[in-house]
Amino acid sequence: MPIYNAPVTDMQFILHEVLNVSGSEVPGYDELEPDFTSAVLEEAGKLARDVLAPLNRVGDTQGCRLENGVVRTPEGFAEAFAQLKDGGWTALDCDPEYGGQGLPYIMQTAVGEIFVSANMAFNMYQGLTHGAYSAIHTHGTEEQKRTWLPKMVTCDWTGTMNLTEPHAGTDLGMMRTKAEPQEDGSYLITGEKIFISAGDHDLAENIVHLVLAKAPGGGEGTKGVSLFIVPKYLVNEDGSLGDRNHVSVGKIEHKMGIHGNATCVLNYDGAKGWLLGELHKGMRAMFTMMNEARLGVGLQGYAVAETAYQNAVAYARDRLQGRSLSGQGTTAGAADPLIVHPDIRRNLMDQKSFVEGARALTFWGAQLIDRSVRLGDAEAEGLISLLTPVIKGFQTDKGLESAVAAQQVWGGHGYVEENGMSQFVRDARIAMIYEGANGIQALDLVGRKLAADGGKPAMAFFHMIRAFLKENEEDARLKGFLEPLKQASKDTQKAALFFAEKGIKNPDEALAGSYDFMTMMGHLCLGYMWARMAKAALAALDAGRGDRDALEAKIATGRYYMARHLPATALHLARIETGAEPVMGLPAEAF
Amino acid sequence: MPIYNAPVTDMQFILHEVLNVSGSEVPGYDELEPDFTSAVLEEAGKLARDVLAPLNRVGDTQGCRLENGVVRTPEGFAEAFAQLKDGGWTALDCDPEYGGQGLPYIMQTAVGEIFVSANMAFNMYQGLTHGAYSAIHTHGTEEQKRTWLPKMVTCDWTGTMNLTEPHAGTDLGMMRTKAEPQEDGSYLITGEKIFISAGDHDLAENIVHLVLAKAPGGGEGTKGVSLFIVPKYLVNEDGSLGDRNHVSVGKIEHKMGIHGNATCVLNYDGAKGWLLGELHKGMRAMFTMMNEARLGVGLQGYAVAETAYQNAVAYARDRLQGRSLSGQGTTAGAADPLIVHPDIRRNLMDQKSFVEGARALTFWGAQLIDRSVRLGDAEAEGLISLLTPVIKGFQTDKGLESAVAAQQVWGGHGYVEENGMSQFVRDARIAMIYEGANGIQALDLVGRKLAADGGKPAMAFFHMIRAFLKENEEDARLKGFLEPLKQASKDTQKAALFFAEKGIKNPDEALAGSYDFMTMMGHLCLGYMWARMAKAALAALDAGRGDRDALEAKIATGRYYMARHLPATALHLARIETGAEPVMGLPAEAF
Structure with a gap:
């Protein structure tokens, strides 16, 4: 059966070393001291590991049944749902006025990742409730809120x-x-x-x-x-x-x-x-739910990839097959573990560098929402609005790729359902489709968000990266990070400029490149997060904080992403600059 | 229910305009006149469309059952298998000495594509029989051949x-x-x-x-x-x-x-x-089967993608959703068909340009095998040996991507099993794993094939591309093809050189880039095939042969591949040149 352990160390690193949540001015963030967040995440991790993860394959195998007009969930779901409610996990960031605990959204996000990783299908029952809660909380009358919210906060009603x-x-x-x-x-x-x-x-x-x-x-x-x-x-x-x-x-x-x-x-x-x-x-009210849901789906993308990754690593350590050609990690047995082989390592690094980068981006996105909601920070609101389609589209695309890569490590055993790797791929696949198929995310990004508010959020985003580059240009230890980030940012701005110039005359010139743009924005965001993480890891090392090995691994993982993935922006720019002609040149009848 | 129509026009184009089979010196190719091949392919297409394709979902839904030690295949499989045998389809390229029809392997390949597209799981029963037939035919004693082959040619025994x-x-x-x-x-x-x-x-x-x-x-x-x-x-x-x-x-x-x-x-x-x-x-004998099987699996990669593509196109034409922003293809109804939208078009062009390119590469590979076996052409043997891991690895990777893209066109309806798009993705997934997982193909390519026979096949391959570029440099109409091909060829040779220089000191320097190399070789091969197809299409247009619209569509599809996909070689080169350090830098314990 697949394993799952909540990546609390990495979450703590992002919350405290990268995002410095407890030192933030955002109301409610002062509660988020390391000991507190660690205790919450560890507790969520236990529930995930001991209750939710073991039900993941049960859910997959049994599915839901429609009996006499009523849907029956798989065995054990009802008991697990009761535990989720009893533990107060459904109420984390809900309004205390209606029985919620009033924690910031960033905590809901971190805990949400843990539950999704353990059992994506199960977590949707409360995830959708939370979306509906938000819509009623934002748009409902006082009476509606009093009628519906208290029961939804507890998930007595979903x-x-x-x-x-x-x-x-x-x-x-x-x-x-x-x-x-x-x-x-x-x-x-x-x-x-x-x-x-x-x-x-x-x-x-x-x-x-x-x-x-x-x-x-x-x-x-x-x-x-x-x-x-x-x-x-x-x-x-x-x-x-x-x-x-x-x-x-x-x-x-x-x-x-x-x-x-x-x-x-x-x-x-x-x-x-x-x-x-x-x-x-109604569309306006629905968008409250939908934006939240889109971030939640972007989270699903990497959260499922995280579990798949953990199981790929476990198999790569355990399975003995072939000999290391360079002699690295050679064992006394009949063969070496898979993990010594460079292409297995490449595969695992792809997964690891994506998942950790996406986690940082998603947590940062949650922080932007908290800034927007709790501080009324308009720049934060603009930024998260810009980044929502990127988080949804890019992270779910790469989430599937990552789950496929994890399955690949298992070879034929990954194709057999009982080992659970197939389920991760099949589950991850939906995230590219629902809450707006990824092509729609790309359209939203290029057709709407890029030019929203006179292009202010987009400019603020690029400015933020330029400021980061400037601020750290003297730090030689960040060299492997700053150069690729600078280049990726240039490429992406060049693409945006191309759209601005050509798209006015013919929208197809922009739309034909929209998917590439979403993907390059995703790489740029992850590159930016990796540069911030590297900086934070170096600072922690300098200060003697945290686990030295984990911090060094963080930097090495970031180097991998910057060296091997960030250069993809050049390819996407080249594709975008070919314009609409190659895409639209063929008459519709010729397909 | 998913549709399937054999792409006979495209197959005929490749066989006759690109590969000029009936004008070839290869013994047996003189039989392959256009009328003959067309009749065979049309006939195979009918069986595929009317009998095999309708059983595809039956097979998926019912699966096989083990009853009292005996495996029962899904309903209708036995009858369809009888039709396959009765039509002589199992004997196409088998030795007439044992009841085969003695046709070249290239015909077996074209017909094989049609059957795989219609029903991959079903076709494996005869596909594996063919592999075993080949091993016995090559390595068996006279008595063994007389005992086993006649019944295997007819698939009375599998x-x-x-x-x-x-x-x-x-x-x-x-x-x-x-x-x-x-x-x-x-x-x-x-x-x-x-x-x-x-x-x-x-x-x-x-x-x-x-x-x-x-x-x-x-x-x-x-x-x-x-x-x-x-x-x-x-x-x-x-x-x-x-x-x-x-x-x-x-x-x-x-x-x-x-x-x-x-x-x-x-x-x-x-x-x-x-x-x-x-x-x-035994390994030597097994490799006879395995090389054939690997080409067969590479074929599965794009053959399943072909059916998925056909169904994506059908849905994109049929489904009304949203308005064309540029006004192209606007209809009188409440909405335009999906196919007017640039990102849908991008998606379909990705699929189309991959599938047609892979078909050409696979047919060319089959021609190389015929040259090797029927003419004793050592260069052809060296080339197909070099290209086998590329055809297997690249085409199955992209085959899955392509099937996923086709499923994406269907939106939520693609995630529902009854529409059949999910099955294409789930079926296509195995091709990346069996007959040597794709990481092993990359290892075979870089660790063995690239340096095989003193590097002669690799040099012959690059030389062939240079010769093509030289031969056509004056043809302005091929401009959009020659430049990208030249650049991709340069990138790929540079990567090979990097391996040669660095890999001697430390094999990990080469192995860390092996997967990227396989992928860039795949793009280069498809680019080369697209350039050859464009040239052939132009020649046919000049001569007034064939369907003008289809030939122009061929050129436009090629332009898309060259403009949007071939530049990927630069990214893979950049990744390869970062060497082993980013890949192997993290200690195994740090994952």
Whole structure:
């Protein structure tokens, strides 16, 4: 069975040496002393290792079943969910007003990584609840918050997002689900929603569906869309559960992965719902959930890769096969462990340098959100808005690649389901698709975020890197980091300039390079994080703080990323600069 | 249900315009007139479309079952196998002496692609038989050939390869299976073999296992290994089947994909076997099968990608979602088809340019084999030996990427099993692993093939490209092809030189870059094939031969590959030139 151990040392390094959370001005960060965060992460790690990880393959093997209209989760999920709730893990960063613990989002992120690594499908039940919680918390009326949030904070009630319809995925403007206003101020919702993760299950008393639908009087397309709260069970005045609402499960999908999470077709047949936020401005409210969800999916990308990596390392140490040609690490046995072989090492370094870089980027992203929400820092808000599609798109692309690489270390044994490596690949695959397929992330980045607010966030991002380079130019020990970072930053700015110049005349000139741009931004972000990590590791070494070996390994891993991965930006720039012609040159009939 | 249509037009273009098969001096190629090859391919395409492709998902869904020691294949497989046999498809390039049709290997390859595209798991039953046929044909005694080959040519008896043991995958020297010589000249084989594809099934009367085992008196490691013919049923003097041999199925693996093919644990418990080839030189005989198998696996890489691509295109044309920002292809409906969107187009061009390039490379490789076998052309033999690990490694890596890209076009619908896109990805995944994991292919390329025969094949390869560049330097219409090809060739030679210089002192300097080298060689090969295809397409256009639109599409697709993919060689060179330090710098304990 696959192993999983929470990478608490690395998380602590990022939180305290790189991001210096407890020394930050962000309200609530003063609580995040090293001893406190370590205790929380260790505790989450135990639950992950002892309860959630052992259920990962159970979930994959058994999947969810639809029985008489009710979804049954795999054996052990209900007990584990109870432990999650009892431990208060669902309430970490929720508003104390509604029973939450009020911790910063960065702690939710670190703990979230641990749970996702251990069992991605399982963690989605609470992950989606958190997204729905946020939407209601941001856009709900006082009464709505009092009605729904306390039970969602504890996950006694879970949440879902209902966007997609059979003919309307990305293009939400085409949706057909209707909301008819009633005299009591409620609406009756009718329509079919598909791909609803955690859409039904036996883990909670009630499920709070947030549903996009069209109410009369709205415009065409997405303008006419509003967001509604539609519970599985209606709630009485006293808070007790009332009648079953008119929403039913049409079927559950048989998917490539995340079998432990029920992906439902939900049929709304005049179900009672209440408007959340403003009428005809549902997209705005939905984006609150979606941005959070996109970061969460970007986290899934590297979190699954982390577990896959741990299991690849374990196998590479254990499996004896072939001899080291250079004699390094040669053992007395019949053969050396796989880990002596340079190409296995290359493979493991690819995984390790990606996962640790992505972790740093994701934690930094969470810090930006905390700055934005808790400090009202507009620059932080602009930055995270710019980086969200990068974190989602790049990290899930590379997350799959990384999981595939981990599976490869296991050879034929990795293709056999019982060893669990296949599941990591199959689970990781969805993250490139849901919450906006990665092509949509690239479109969002190039078509919207790059030019948002007059290009201010993008300029701030590049400026931040230039400032870092300037600030550290004298530090010879960072040489292997600064040069590649400088070059990657130049390449990326050049690409942005190309879009600005050519895209005005013909948007296809920019869109044809959007995916490459997302990828090069991802490399640049990871390169920037690696340079910051190297600097922090050197500072800790100088000060005699932390584990010397771990800090040196951190620097060596960063050197690998800078030397072997950052130069990819030149390739992406070259591709982008070929423009739209090679991409669009072929007539559609010629495919 | 997924569609599949054999790409006969493209195959004909490669066979006749690019490789000019019927004008070749290779014995047997004179038969390969366009009308003949077209008739064969069309016929194969019908069987593939009407019989094999519809069984692909059946195979995936039902899988194989082990019942009372016997493997049952999915519903319909037996009938389809009978049709395959009745049509003579199993005998195409086999020796007429034993009932084969004696066609060149290149025809076997083209037909093989069609069958693999339609149903990879199904086609493995005959594919492995062909490998075993070749080993017996090359290394068997006259009597062995008369005993085994006629029934294997018809697939009345199928074949398998038995290499792997639980503790010995790549490192065959550690194998424990023993062969005890008997007085009658036979051997008794005892041991456990795993991952035996088509190891048991209900499609044939008998199964001829080729088994690697250690006979007394051999040296340590692979030196002591011999190859044995071990049938499931013993064969009587008169050719009728006798007793069941002592080989049994321990279990069948539950795998990520290729469910329609039974992957068996085979237990040999004093099973009767006969030496094939020389004693203690079994590795040599096994390599006959393995090289053929590796090309076959390289073919699987792009053949599965071809079907996935066809289904991605169909969906991209059909699915209405969003509006073209540039107005290109805008329709009157509520939304435009996906195919108008530049990033979808980029995705499809990636797939198309890979698949068509890989097809050309694979067909050319088959031509080299025909030249080697039928003409005794030593340069061709050297070249295909050099290119085999590239075709296997590069094409299966990119084949998975391409299938993932095709699945991505389908969005969430691609993640749902019933649409079949997931199966393509899961099936394609194995090709990177079996017949030598791709890291082993890279090792074979850099550690063995590059320096083989004093480096002659490698020099011949680079010389061939230089000659092509020289020969066409005046042709302005090839400009977009020659420059990138020249640069990629330079990069690749520079990498080879780096290995030659640094690898002597420390093999890790070469091995750390082996995977990058395999990848850059793959790009160079595809670039070379695209340049040859562009030249051939221009010649056909000039001569007024063929379909104008298809020829122009060919050139545009080539331009895309040259502009967007060939520049990757610079990145791989940069990675290689960082040497062993970044890869091996971290101590093994630090992972």
